[in-house]
Amino acid sequence: MAKNPAPDASRRSEKSRRAIYEAALALVGDVGYPKTTVEGIAARAGVGKQTIYRWWPSKAAVLLEAFLDLSLQAAQEAGQAPYVIPDTGDLAADLKAVLRITVDQMADPRFAVPARALAAEGLVNEPLGREFVTKLLEPQLQLYVDRLRAAQAAGAVRADADPRVALELFVSPLAQRWLQHTGPITYAYTDTLVDYALYGLAPR
Template sequence: MNPKSPDASRRSDRSRRAILDAALALVGEVGYPKLTIEAIAARAGVGKQTIYRWWPSKAAVLLDASLALAGDAGAQAGGDAGAQAAWTGFPDTGDLAADLKHVLRLTVDEFNDERYDATARALTAAGASDPELGARFNERLLEPQLALYEERLRAAREAGQLAADADLRMVVEMLLGPLTHRWLLRTGPLTHAYADALVDRVLRGVA
């Protein structure tokens, strides 16, 4: 009986994951400017051409690594129904303020996570100089997250908890804009208390 042939798809999955993990680790160690495809390949234990077979650039690798990191966060939250909902579908307990504070606190924790911080800063910088990459970042990572906020706010508006003429995208930007500004420019500490205060002040203006 012939020995079972190796499963090429499983081998490819392992290689892809090793590449994504290597990119996340390296961007935290050396920063985006010094990150190279060669270094990622060496850390992952694959050939450089293996990476180029799947991604056109180091920025594209980082984008997929960020998506994988977000997926891991959702899986790790699986033991907590509230946390899992925040990653895969916005929680709706009937208390809009509590739901928003819950998710913004998770966002604060993510911004304070060194793995996420280095990758997100690298993608932000790369997207600013590469419009195509920036568009893919918005489409694949940012917009799906913003849509979850809008969906929850829409339900609140229909329940009479927000003004009938509230601009939902603007409310989302009012919540996330200051948080992102403080993280990106390091203008102050990112804490749960700050996230809670943002929710209270924004809802006070649109309730």
């Protein structure tokens, strides 16, 4: 310990951190979660496995951070502030804009291949699935909760609607089409979901 003090988090080199994220995502996409190992990630990133263990306790922890970083990048590339859904005052337009970014991300193999591998493992490995839902998916869903609450305050959404359930009307169909290949994924599709969710299927 005295001879080899663990480097402070601030000393993590941005370059090797990013190399480790990319290696972790590429490896889980290639071989699936069960065969992904810290050793394999280290070899692919060109670092020693002790470098990884100094910063993260497990492969799940590396992957969690790698996905968080990827989501951040996607938001930045789309010119959006991360962790917020725009509020232009037009709820339908704002939801459509955010879902279009999600559609783009789902079509991007850098995101889609590792995300699918991880989702598949989460279906049969319940602790892992719950950890990723709690730390990765649920915080993103809370952004919709916040936007829907603001819409309730503005009178654009019924005051008695539960935002956490309401968001599922447009988020879950897209998720299921992407996960299970149950239909094409287009901007027209996500626009339609938003319209149906806001105005309902019954005649007005």
